[in-house]
Every structure is written in structure tokens, then in C-alpha cells.
Amino acid sequence: MSREVTMEQRYKACMVLSGVGDALGYNHGKWEFETDGKLIHKEVEKRGGLEKLDVQNFCVSDDTVMHMATAKALVKVGKTDEPSLTVLYHTLLEEYIECMKDMDGRAAGITCKRVLTMQQQRTDGDTKIPFDKRGGGCGAAMRNMCIGLLFAAPEQERLLIEVSVESGRLTHHHPTGYLGGLAAALFTAYAVRGTLPVEAWGQGLMEVLDKAKDYVRTSGNYVEENMEHWNYFETQWKAYLKKRGILEGKGKPQFPMCYGVAERDRYYSQVSYSGMGGASGHDAPMIAYDALLRAGDSWVKLANHGFFHGGDSDSTAAIAAAWWGTLFGFTGVPEINHKSLEYRDKIDALGEQLYKLRGKHFASYYK
Numbered sequence: 001m002s003r004e005v006t007m008e009q010r011y012k013a014c015m016v017l018s019g020v021g022d023a024l025g026y027n028h029g030k031w032e033f034e035t036d037g038k039l040i041h042k043e044v045e046k047r048g049g050l051e052k053l054d055v056q057n058f059c060v061s062d063d064t065v066m067h068m069a070t071a072k073a074l075v076k077v078g079k080t081d082e083p084s085l086t087v088l089y090h091t092l093l094e095e096y097i098e099c100m101k102d103m104d105g106r107a108a109g110i111t112c113k114r115v116l117t118m119q120q121q122r123t124d125g126d127t128k129i130p131f132d133k134r135g136g137g138c139g140a141a142m143r144n145m146c147i148g149l150l151f152a153a154p155e156q157e158r159l160l161i162e163v164s165v166e167s168g169r170l171t172h173h174h175p176t177g178y179l180g181g182l183a184a185a186l187f188t189a190y191a192v193r194g195t196l197p198v199e200a201w202g203q204g205l206m207e208v209l210d211k212a213k214d215y216v217r218t219s220g221n222y223v224e225e226n227m228e229h230w231n232y233f234e235t236q237w238k239a240y241l242k243k244r245g246i247l248e249g250k251g252k253p254q255f256p257m258c259y260g261v262a263e264r265d266r267y268y269s270q271v272s273y274s275g276m277g278g279a280s281g282h283d284a285p286m287i288a289y290d291a292l293l294r295a296g297d298s299w300v301k302l303a304n305h306g307f308f309h310g311g312d313s314d315s316t317a318a319i320a321a322a323w324w325g326t327l328f329g330f331t332g333v334p335e336i337n338h339k340s341l342e343y344r345d346k347i348d349a350l351g352e353q354l355y356k357l358r359g360k361h362f363a364s365y366y367k
Contacts, residue, residue, distance in 0.1 A: 004331075005328065005329035005330075005331060006329075007192075007355065008351075008352065008355045009329040009330065010191075010192070010325065010326050010327070010328075010329050011149055011192075011326070011351045011352065011354055011355035011358075012329075012348050012351035012352060012355070013325030013326065013328070013329040013330050013351070014145065014146070014149060014188065014191075014322045014323075014325045014326040014351060015067075015071065015146065015149075015322070015325075015347045015348070015350055015351035015354075016325065016330075016338055016341060016344065016347050016348055016351065017321040017322065017324060017325035017330070017333065017338060018064065018067060018145060018318045018319070018321050018322035018325065019060050019064040019067075019318070019341050019342070019343065019344075019347050020055055020321055020333075020337055020338050020341055021303070021306070021307055021314075021317030021318050021319075021320060021321030021322075022060050022061050022063045022064045022067075022142075022314045022315075022317055022318035022321075023055055023058035023059060023060045023061070023064070023314075023341065023342065024050075024053060024055065024058055024303065024307050024308075024317060024337075025306075025307040025308070025313035025314035025315075025316065025317030025318070026058070026059070026060070026061040026063075026107070026313075026314035026317075027058060028058070028059060028105070029061075029105075029107050031043075031308070031313055031314075032061065032107065032312060032313055032314045033276065033311065033312060033313075034310060034313070035265075035310045035311070036265070036310055037261045037262070037264065037265045037308060037309040037310040038261050038262060038265075040308045040309070040310075040313070041261050041304070041308055044308055050299075050300050050303050050304075050334075050337065051300075051334045051336070051337075052336070053336065053337060054336050054337075054340065055336070055337055055338060055339070055340055055341045055342075056339075056340035056341075056342075058342075059105065059106070059342050060106070060341070060342050060343065061106045061107055061314050062103055062106045062107055062108040062109060062112070063142040063143065063314055063315055063318040064318065064342075064343070064347070065099050065102050065103065065106060066096065066099055066112070066139070066142065066143035067142065067143045067144075067145065067146060067318065067322075068099070068343065068346065068347060068350060069092075069095035069096050069098070069099040069143070070092065070095070070143045070144060070146055070147065070167065071146040071350040071351075071353075071354060072095050072350065073088065073091040073092040073094070073095045074088070074146060074147065074150050074354065074357075075350060075353045075354060075357065076091055076095075077091050078150065078357040078360060079357070085162065085163070085166070088163065089127045089166055089167070089170065090127055092167050092170060093119060093127050093170050096112070096116055096119075096170065096171065097116050097119060097120050100112075100113065100116055109137060109138075109139045110137075111132075111134060111135060111137050111139055111171060111172060111177075112139045112171050115129060115132070115135075115170075115171045115172075116171060119170070119171075127170060128169070128221055129169070129170070129171075129173050130173065130222065131173050131174065131222040131225035131226065132172070132173045132174055133174065133229075134174075135171070135172040135173050135174030135176075135177045135178075136172070136174045136175075136176030136177045136232075136273065136280050136281055136282075137172060137177055137279060137280055137281060138177075138180055138278065138279055138280055138281055138283075138284035138312060138315045139171055139172050139177065140167070140168030140169075140171065140172045140177050140178050140180055140181030140184075140281060141168075141177075141180030141181050141183065141184045141281050141284045141285050141315065141319060142184070142284065142315040142318050142319060143181070144164055144167060144168065144181035144182070144184040144185045145184045145185060145188045145318075145319060145322035145323070146185075146188070146322075146350070146354060147160060147163050147164050147167065147181075147184075147185035147188070148160065148184070148185040148186060148187065148188025148189035148190075148191075148192065148326075149188060149189075149192065149326070149351075149354045149355070149358065150354055150357060150358055151163065151185075151189065152188070152189040152192035152193060152358060152359075153189075153193075153358075153359055154193070156189075156359070157189075157208070157211070158211075160182075160185055160186060160189055161182065161208065161211055161212050161215055162215060163185075164178070164181050164182040164184075164185040164186070165178050165179075165181070165182060165212060165215060165216065167181060168180070168181035168182070168281075169221070172281065173222065174226075174229060174281075175216075175226055175229050175230045175232070175233055175281075176229065176232055176233050176273070176280060176281045176282050177280075177281040178281065179209070179212065179233045179281060179282070180233070180280070180281025180282060180284055180285055181281070182208070182209075182212055183205055183237075183285040184284075184285050184288075184319050184322075186201075186204070186205060186208055187201050187205075187285065187289065187323050188322060188323060188326055190204060191323050191326035191327045192326055192358075194327075197249075198292060198293060198327075199246045199249065199250075199251070199252060199253050199293060200246070200249035200250070201249075201289065202237065202240070202241040202244075202246055202247070202249065202289065203241065203246065203247065203248060203249025204249065205237065206234070206237070206238065206241070206247075209233075209234055209237075213227075213230060216230075232282065233281065233282045236271065236282045236283070236286070237282065237286065240271060240286055240290075244290075244293070253293045253294075255294060259294075261304075261308075261309070264305060264309055265277070265309055265310040265311075268283070268287050268309055268310065268311055269310070269311065271283050271286060271287070272311065276311050276312060277309065277310065277311030277312065277316075278309075278311045278312035278313065278315050278316040279311065279312040279315070284312065284315045284316055284319060285319055287306065287309075287311075287316040287320075288306055288316045288317075288319035288320035288323065289320075289323075290305065290306075291305035291306030291316070291320045292306070292320055292323055292324060295324070297327075297328055297331070297332065298332070299324070299328075299332050299333045299334075299337075302320055302321065302324050303317075305320075306319075306320035306321070307320075307321075
């Protein structure tokens with residue numbers, strides 16, 4: 001991590017570069033869900049490589065629009081005198097419903113559209129939804145990174161867990177879905193702190209999952225169904241961390257001698273739920289983490305591994321780039337990749353506002 005990058009710059013970079021990763025991974029829907037990563041890499045090469053990709057030619061997808069909605073809600077409630085979790089969840093839901101008006105050409109997720117339509121029509125004033133066996137997608141993971149910016153301190157871990165879980169459950173009431181949102185937020189918090197080596201983040205997640213499980217058990221919200229489907233996320237992550245040799249959070253990650261585009265595509269497909277790497281709550285942050293471990297401080301390597309691959313590439317890119325930006329700011333990122341990002345000024349402002357609010361009011365959320 002560069003000491004020359006200010007914390008405020010890192011907050012802004014988290015938000016902005018997440019949008020960049022999303023836009024490049026999406027490419028107007030041409031690269032999202034493309035099954036052959038080699039075709040994407042060839043196209044990038046034809047355009048002169050990553051360093052020549054002008055982000056003004058790429059719109060953001062639903063991932064960034066919903067990530068902005070999460071940030072807007074956090075900022076709006078964080079600025080009040082006495083913020084509460086109840087108000088926060090209602091505000092998050094309002095922002096998610098509102099952002100659905102900006103989904104033309106952005107490929108909004110099926111689950112988000114379905115559930116938010118239902119949420120908009122309800123009149124009981126509640127935000128909770130029933131358990132959803134179809135709710136294991138990456139829709140919570142792709143929009144939750146900024147939660148880790150606001151609740152980054154170790155003493156805020158309880159808030160980070162609860163807000164990550166409940167914000168995810170507004171649309172994705174399934175452990176595989178909302179635990180992806182927890183991972184996205186937690187790793188952002190780790191990046192802010194800068195005290196835990198990246199290769200130890202996975203082991204930290206394993207410890208936090210136990211706390212999340214305790215929270216879900218005591219929440220009284222479809223507990224039996226949640227516990228019945230809990231193990232998949234944890235089992236998949238443990239297998240991944242063991243394969244990389246970092247289950248205990250020690251040592252350097254172990255990668256195959258040959259880990260090119262085709263090899264990564266095969267592996268990403270193997271760790272997925274149904275063959276589409278990055279489409280579910282467990283593997284979107286997993287693939288993003290894999291890319292971050294491989295890339296170190298290289299923006300180009302991050303893109304090659306986390307943006308341009310077969311599968312749900314914009315979601316893995318949005319998550320990976322958010323973590324990378326939180327660690328390194330804009331260091332080494334070509335200006336052409338981020339200067340003219342769609343909604344750049346608004347996204348930059350959200351990063352600045354979250355930076356100013358970090359740590360504020362955290363105790364009063366429980367009033």
C-alpha cells in the first residue's frame with residue numbers, strides 16, 4: 001500500500017474504480033456472460049490493451065447503479081442526528097427501488113427486479129421478505145463494498161455484519177446471496193484498515209461467518225431455512241482457501257504454474273454454482289479475491305484476472321476494483337480508464353462523503 005495515497009483518495013478510488021471495473025467488464029453487455037475469456041482478451045488487444053480503453057465509451061451496469069444507491073442511503077442516514085438501523089434499511093430499500101428507474105441498457109438482475117417490484121407494491125411498512133431459494137445470486141455482493149467504507153473500524157464489526165446481512169436480505173434472502181454482500185463489505189473494511197495482509201482476509205472471513213451465523217440465528221427471520229442453506233457458502237470458501245494454501249491466513253497464495261485465460265475460465269466455472277463464474281454470492285467475491293491476490297499492486301493484472309474472463313465479469317470486476325482502489329487509490333491507473341466514467345462526479349462525491357462520515361454515530365445506530 002502506498003503511503004503517498006491519502007485515505008480520502010482511497011475512499012474515492014474504491015467507489016470510482018469499482019464503477020470502472022464494472023463498465024469495462026460489462027462493455028454494454030457484450031462481455032458480461034461471454035463464456036470465452038480468450039475472445040474478450042483478443043478484443044482488448046485489438047483496442048490497444050487496457051491502457052487504451054477509454055471508459056467514456058463504456059456505460060456502467062446495474063452493479064454500479066445499485067452500489068451508488070447503497071452509498072446514497074448510507075450517506076443520507078449517516079448525516080442525520082440520530083441514525084438508526086430501521087431507518088437505514090427503509091432508506092436502502094427506497095434507494096434500490098428508485099435506482100430501478102435507471103436500468104435501461106444496464107441488464108438489471110432478475111432477482112432484484114422481481115423482489116423490488118414486490119417490495120414497491122407492499123403496504124405493510126415492513127422491509128423483510130420471505131426466504132428465497134432463488135436468492136443466491138451476486139446482487140448483494142456487487143453493491144455492498146461501500147458498507148465497508150463506512151463501518152471499517154474493528155469496533156464497528158457488529159454493525160458491518162448486521163448492515164451487510166440485512167441490506168442483502170432486502171432482495172436476496174438466502175445465505176449464499178447475502179453472505180456475498182458481507183464478504184464484499186468486510187474485505188473493503190480490511191483494505192481500509194491496512195493491518196491485515198491480503199492473503200489473510202479469507203481466514204478473517206471464516207471467523208466473521210461464525211458471528212454472522214449467530215446474528216442470523218438470533219434475528220428471528222426464517223432462521224430454520226437460513227440455517228438449512230448456510231453451509232454452502234462456507235464450504236465453498238474453505239475449499240478455495242485450502243486450494244490456495246491460505247486457509248490459516250499464513251504464507252503466500254499458491255497458484256498453478258500455468259494459470260492463463262483458459263485455465264482461469266475453467267477454474268472460475270468450477271467454483272461457480274452452475275458453470276457461470278461470478279454469478280452467485282459465493283463466487284463473485286471469491287473470483288474478485290483470486291484476482292486481487294494474483295495482481296498485487298498491478299492494475300493491469302487485476303483487470304486481466306478479474307475483469308476479462310468468461311462469466312459474470314462485470315460483477316467480479318466491480319468488487320475486485322473496489323478493493324484494489326481502497327488499497328492503492330488511483331496509483332498506476334491510466335487516466336483514460338477512469339477520468340470520464342459515467343456518473344464520475346457523483347460517484348467521486350459519494351466516496352468523499354463516506355470518508356467524512358466514517359466512524360461517526362456508530363453507537364447511536366442501536367438507539
